[in-house]
Amino acid sequence: MLLTKINVQNYRLLVNAWMDVDSSMTLIVGRNNTAKTSCMDIIEKVLKGHPLSYDDYPLSKRQELFDLFTSFMKKDISYDELNEKLQFTSVELTIDYSLDDPNSNLGALSPFIIDVDVDTTSALIKAEYGLKLDENSLYELFEDAFYTEGKFLPNLEETRDICNSSFSKIFGLTIYAINPKNYSDTQIKTQGELSELFPFFSIPAERILGEDGAQNNSSLSALITNYFSVNVDELNSDVATEIKNLRKIVEEANKTVQKHSNELLSSVVNKAVGFGYPNAEELQLGVSTKLRIDEQIMDHTKLTYTSDVVGETLPSSHNGLGYKNLIKMEFLLADYAQRIGQGNNVCIPLLFIEEPESHMHPQMQHAFAEYLETFLQAITDVHIQTFLTSHSAHIANTIDFSKIRYAQKTTTGVEYKNLHTFAQDNPTNMDFIKKYLTLSRCDLFFADKIIFIEGASERLLLPDMIEKCEKEGLFNSQKYKLPAQYYALIEIGGAYAYKFIPFVNFLGIPCLILTDIDSMIDGRTKSVVSKGKTTSNVTIKWWMRKLKNISEKSKISLPDVIALKDDEKTMDKCHLEFQTEEQGLCGRSLEEAIRNVNRTHYGLSVTPSEAEIEFDEKSKTDFALKLIYDNPNYTIPQYIKNGLMWLNDQKVLM
Template identity: 55%
Template sequence: MLLTEIKIKNYRLLVSSTLRLDKNTTLIVGRNNTAKTSCMSFLSMVLNGQKLKYDDYPLIQRQKLFKLIECMLKKEISYEDFLSKIPLAEIVFCVDYSIEGIEDNLGSLSPFIIDIDDQTTTAIIKVKYDFKITEKDFFELFSECISDDEAGNKVIQIGKIRDLLVASFENLFSLSIIAVNPTIEDDIQSKSLQELKNLFPFFSISAERSLDESVDYKTSSLKKVISSYFSVEKEKIDENISDSVLKLRKIVEDANKSIQNESNKLLSDIIEKSIGFGYPNADELQLGVTTNLEINNQIQGNSELTYSKKGTDEFLPSNYNGLGYKNLIKIQFQLAQFSEMIKQCKLSSIPLLFIEEPESHMHPQMQQTFINFLESFLERIFNIHIQTIITSHSSHIANAMDFTKIRYAQKKGEKVTYKNLNRFVDANPENADFVKKYLTLSKCDLFFADKAIFIEGASERLLIPDMIKKCEQKGYFTTKHKLTAQYYTLIEVGGAYAYKFIPFANFLGIPSLIITDIDTVKKENTKYKACLVSEGETTSNKTIKEWMKDYITLGSGEKLSVKEIKELNNENKTKGICHIEYQIEENGLCGRSLEEAIRNVNRGIYGLNTSASEEDIRFNDKCKTDFALDLILKYEDYDIPQYIIDGLVWLNNQTANV
């Protein structure tokens, strides 16, 4: 059986969000503050039976709650209506048990299967925080929010409503757990928190991992593991290490007894010889000393991880090793603890593992290795199937993860939704395969950016960041938050493939600028070859061709003309949150590429006069990288081609989904 879906309402930014889970590993990616960890926080809170805090209640719903309380105090609605209209924090679990047979023991899921339809293989569990106080208690609590104005009219003070909610919020809501009949929504049964915990053993590995093995053993992973060996029952110890653990216990117990007896005897003798003033006498109880020495406490509190060289007796302390390896070891220890916890589950269940930002301190190759081998590692140490949810800001981890396992956390205003990349695949079959392969082969920063710039190649990759700074210096950006301070990513895709990313950028909701080349060509004999823009018949640029399909209808055998491309107006260069720019005419000439456009507007730098022709601005060098570096390093005051300025100003003015 598998947990297939989690639906969350009214918890922080998750006002109405659905997270579809992969059967093995689900990766949640997205920019900062997009509620990637909130899902884990709510799961943990619910499964531990914790109270709902005011700070966890969505900002977007608070005014509605204030208004409902105001209406109730004015007696404009009944208490039943009031209760039915409160936006409640809730989480719904959808479990698929179709892989089990009808006669199979469904273990911890059994209490939540309340339908009698043999064809139904879905169980639905709803957990919510109900408003629990009575109508009488409600008016007693909020009565001080009612006052009289000068005319004697009743006035409701919203400020006081808020203050009372802040002070008493945790006591106003109580956790309720119900099983819902998938076929009859009103058919429900109340369940206990323990039944829910039995079904979903939950373990989280947070990003704030203490990596110092020399700190208090209660927070140190190695010391916690060692400590558990002295308290866990024999039958609960991993069979691979049980003999060694029992042997260690025996040695410690014998040593404890021996040291205890000897220390008691010696300390009692010292005390007896040290006390004077007539006490004790022969008729009174004699003084003695009993010590409570426990070697196992010393082992627990002073065991530290060390690193030794093979074939020698030399070792180095834990803090001499890199944080990346320590983080990896720490995660492995914590997974081992979860494994031991799962072994105590007597009935079949759905264990949930949450790992927050595992990439901390790991270099890119280590991150990719970790994510590639995580599932096989879990299969090796666990005796039942584990469903894992990971959050990450690492493009390296995103690269290594199968596309279908990725969920993109998209923020719009005060709400976050989890976007399943499978839906993009289904809706865009012609583009999805390319996008998947590209993001797998490259650094997919697109998941973590506010805005994106799709570019041709090396020249743009080097020059665009510098041109963005120059646009700000020259005052082209007029918004409060300039593009230089926004999180944009440059994605090098060339003119042949940029158009394939347009549906994906729209799916993710990321404002995107495409900077490409006009790439004019003319027919020579039977083939089209590169030529000056003034001589061009059409373009070889696939992205421009695809873009223009919405504005130009071509008959059979017709080619898109250069004239039509050059005449595309600014309005039609924008589609939704995507915008395209390519070379335009400046100083009477139009370059065919970025390099030619730069030569055209910087004629003094390249020894060209005002009467230069398109042939004069033609770029004939082999290395575009050298051209770009030479411009940046030698000429601080170079001019930016207008089409680049237009595109960057458009992108600067777009509102990111924040």
């Protein structure tokens, strides 16, 4: 049995968010503040029976909440109508058990299967924070906020204060089993039954590693000393043998030290006491101390790192945080696997790891992501569905594309987009995108905006050009200008940029494509722009065919490309820019466009020919570096400025 879908309603930014869950591992990526963790937060709340707070209720829904309470208090709507109209916070979980043996025990899922149809292989569970207070109690709670000396005088601030302080009193958690073929057919279940079905464990991003030497309940050292209290029968046989030996040694040491300590201290006390007491006929003084070596071990055990070369040890604080983070996660995962192995194996364990990349260098991040599933399979026979959130391009590169869910924030909430769905709908260019993202970095998953560029010159010059445009005041239309926005600069080339256009539109990320016009006489012969008949640039040709509905066999006309209006250079969330005419000439590449608008620097006449601005150097990298070093005040080609100003003005939220 597997969890296949999650629907969260009215929880923080998740107003109505669906997530397709992978059978083994689901990676949630996205830019900052896109509710990557919120989905797991609300699941943990309902599985542990935690109350809902006012801060968890969406900002966008609060005015509607206040309006409905106002209507109820004014008696314009009844309590039942209020209950129907309120938009509650809820989680729906869809379980598929089609692959299970029909004759096998469904274990913890059994209480939630209420459809008697033998052909039904899915179960639907809803956990909802509905109205908990009865009509009279709810009225009394808000009465002072709406009535003054018997008059209806609503006070919004006081209403908000009551919601803030009493939200968990107003709304309570109820668990429903729902007939997937008849949504109105429901049964109320207990929170205990739900938590038994979904053993949940989370490893938060803020992992305490005990780096300061202090030990607490969640430090790495504490995890190790817990072996003194664990039931050895529940451990791996090799580990259990070692733990038994350790406990035996400690027990014998306790007895020996206890005996010698008592004898020694009793002798000291009897010799020190005078004044005739005790005499030989009285009970003699003795001392009994309770020494517990195991407690000392548990309270003072610290991780150390030993050098086999010199035979010396160093404290754990001398080792890298990345290794400690990895070691701690291994212990936590092993502990979780042990606990779910003790109980009902017919369940759906859920594991959530938030930002595992903390303190890890790129290679370690890659190794962690690559071997996590293998590690889990090695430590337990129970199938665990794992959720990861990450800001790491290295982890995103490692995880299979089909397992990635992109969290996109919109003006109405957050959507979790299934990249596997896009791959199925766009098979023609998906292989290239997968390979490119594997070889390159998945920065586009974490950026607010994207700039696709041709090659080395653009990669070196664009950051400097953006800084220059800011100094010229070209970005003043926005409070937060482009340099302060989170943009990703991705080198892809004009031959392949078009393959990403449907993808970035699917993700909903504003995208600027800076490419070369690449004028040609025909399909084989380069030419200056003024004499060009067509273009060799594949992305421009793709754009023209989409825009003008031109067939694949038809030749793209260069004059038609040059004649494109500004609005025709924008398609959904993408904008295309290429070289334009300046000072009477148009270069066919970035380098030629730069030479054209910086004629004095390159020793050109005031009115050069197209042949004179032609770029014939061997290294584009050298060209870009020389420009920045020798002519820091160079002029930026206008098409670059146009594209950057367009990107600067784009809104991230749709």
